Amino acid sequence: MDDAFDGDDFWQRSHAWLLLATCLSVLVGGAVLYGFKHHASKATWGIVGFKLLTSLSFAMFCFSEGHTYGGVLFLGVTLVLAYVFHLWREEIDLVNRLLQTAATALGDQKHTLTATMGINAFVTAVVFIPFIFFMSYAWMHGKIVANRFAMTHPEDGSKCIDRRSYDEYTRSRNNGETYDMSAYVFEVNCCEWKTDSWVKPFVGLLFFSLLWTSSVAVCLRMFTIGGSTAQWYFAPPGTTGFKGTVKRSLTHGIKSQFGTICFGGLIMSIIEIIRNMVEKAQRENRNNGVMAVLTCCVNLLWQCFAEIIGFISKFAIVYAAISGDAFCDSARKVTTILQNNYLSTFAVWWLPSMILRTTAFIVSVVFGVVFGILSSNYFDDESRGVESFVLGLFCFLISLTILNFCLTVLLDVVDAVYLCYGIDKDLQMLTKPEIHDVMDEVVKKQSKNTNNNAGFNNIIMNPFTNNRNRNVDINNNSSSNEMNAMTGAARQQEVVVTGYPQRSEQDQRPTNSASPDIDAV
Secondary structure (H helix, E strand, O other), X not given: OOOOOOHHHHHHHHHHHHHHHHHHHHHHHHHHHHHHHHOHHHHHHHHHHHHHXXXXXXXXXXXXXXXXXXXXXXHHHHHHHHHHHHHOHHHHHHHHHHHHHHHHHHHHOOOHHHHXXXXXXXXXXXXXXXXXXXXXXXXXXXXXXXXXXXXXXXOOOOOEEEHHHHHHHHHHHHOOOOOOHHHOOOEEOOEEEEEXXXXXXXXXXHHHHHHHHHHHHHHHHHHHHHHHHHHHHXXXXXXXXXXXXXXXXXXXXXXXXXHHHHHHHHHHHHHHHHHXXXXXXXXXXXXXXXHHHHHHHHHHHHHHHHHHHHHHHHHHHHHHHHHOOOHHHHHHHHHHHHHHOOXXXXXXXXXXXXXXXXXXXXXXXXXXXXXXXXXXXXXXXXXXXXXXXXXXXXXXXXXXXXXXXXXXXXXXXXHHHHHHHHHHHHOOEOOOHHHHHHHHHHHHHHHHHHHOOHHHHHHHHHHHHHHHHHHHHHHHHHHHHHHHHHHOOOOOOOOOOOOOOOOOHHHEOOOOOOOXXXXXX
């Protein structure tokens, strides 16, 4: 493979294909966002049809090549998917409306994608490139020493063999099991590179800094999207100009609220580090009966805990973008808002994310396969297979990265709209009736399975209900006073202000309670 593959020649022949794959991926991502904004139903059902068509195409290809079992497998997958989507047709129609709302919010704020791409580009230029440089520079500090696991070959003094494998061979020979040395012993380098004592801690610090900075970039993206979406959501009726909303949120994120974002990124980084430690322990003990079971249970519990903390942290960042509160205060308040209004504190809805993520993966696979096949004639015969595969892999990764970026921004808008809807319910308001109609249906889908188990539902909900009943008078009085203070502020039709909206008489919509923790900005 090394003789057939030439990196320089590959780059000369493939850079045009990679550029074409990048441009087409951007166009596909933009087309998906445009489709959800203007033709949500056609876009969603088009995605469903594309999945079925892709699976059916693989089945036909397998049949045409004589792979009967593969063709039957893909055909079965196609039929199962078609039946599942038929059962989910009402849910998919709801996904249409939900993603159309998010795409509309994204379309009204023209520079959301620009800001998020700028954040990613800044992190790449300021963090990732220096990280590679400093890590490479650190590993250069050391000296050549004798390999601690090597010993001189007993039959050839110019070679070194692995000491541990030779000891195993010696024990096997003494027990009369084997005399075949090549079955146990393998050759190793006589010397190795030993870095200085400060290198490993330094590289560990670099990796932690990279993880933390990446998490901060994610939090800044959610903060920017959450703040600008809240300004769009709570804008006065009839507002059409949303210029400056993204810039305003981004400015708050990198100035007054940067400490909140860094703290949120630190929590996400610690969760990820512990998750990796637990998964590593599970892999190392997979052949140890009792420890394998114990580490599996610990990993399962930690995964659940990490998902909950990650979800709350995400909404805490969005709430901080709206209210200006610190991270811990935002986490406490957003949890109270969601609980008091019987909204999920664990997930918005799994179906939109599942549809979009699987679509991005399937489209990327198609990109990789198509570009790999089309480019095969542009490579030399002796390296055609390898270079076509590498090019297809690169096209797959490029497409997956770009599509996931566009769809992640769309899902972040969905999360922000969900929280604004929760704030609306907590303030007994009806800011956007069309969004309330969609979100009410989403909440029903969330609670459908839970309501089938009344006992579990009572165990979970009664503590919040009892707490709300004890404080309902205080909550109502506090919210009433706060709303009166808000309504005293002047409000212009063309200006969108970060924070909670005023409450007008026609905006009122009765809900079960209101939280005393709502702060006007």
